[in-house]
Amino acid sequence: MNQVAANTPTVALTKAAADRVRALAAGEGQPDLMLRLSVSGGGCSGYSYGFSLDGETTADDRIFEAYGARLVVDDVSLGLLNGAEIDYVDDLLAASFRINNPNATSTCGCGTSFSA
Structure with missing residues (x-):
């Protein structure tokens, strides 16, 4: 496990996303739980996000x-997520984590699949 140095790739959490991660961890009775974000092959656009x-x-x-x-990302996924921002949105349609990924060249309608 490595803490991120100033010159390495980064992924950011908004305050809303961080609040939701803390609430989910507290709801599990384990306040030290982290949100793990991963990328795997698949989905309708080539890659799929996993939380x-x-x-x-x-x-x-x-x-x-x-x-x-805290957000945890493996090295392989980080290559496709560098510079991404994770937000949590609770609107009339759904409540979910949303990813603004500058590496995605296109995304599908569901928001969980992308191509790079």
């Missing part, structure tokens, strides 16, 4: 902290 709560890290993980919450 989970995780209490463990590996040597290949990078940890990003914001507003009292």
